[in-house]
Amino acid sequence: MVSAMGNVGDNGWVGIILAVFAGVMVLTLSLVAVVQIGRAAHLCPTVRTNWVLAVLLAPLFGATAWFAVGNRLRLD
Numbered sequence: 001m002v003s004a005m006g007n008v009g010d011n012g013w014v015g016i017i018l019a020v021f022a023g024v025m026v027l028t029l030s031l032v033a034v035v036q037i038g039r040a041a042h043l044c045p046t047v048r049t050n051w052v053l054a055v056l057l058a059p060l061f062g063a064t065a066w067f068a069v070g071n072r073l074r075l076d
């Protein structure tokens with residue numbers, strides 16, 4: 001009987017390494033986004049809380065949305 005994790009071949013390790021790397025990248029992206037949100041002086045507390053919740057609840061989508069849309073200075 002062979003267990004599910006019994007024999008990970010060379011190709012299996014590549015997948016594991018890529019998955020760990022992707023996880024570290026998403027974690028880093030989320031951490032940088034939360035730090036930038038905390039430092040953004042142009043955000044009111046409610047909007048800041050909403051951005052932090054978006055990044056924490058949907059890390060990849062929330063951080064990407066912050067860098068694409070939310071990180072813009074309000075000029076009015």
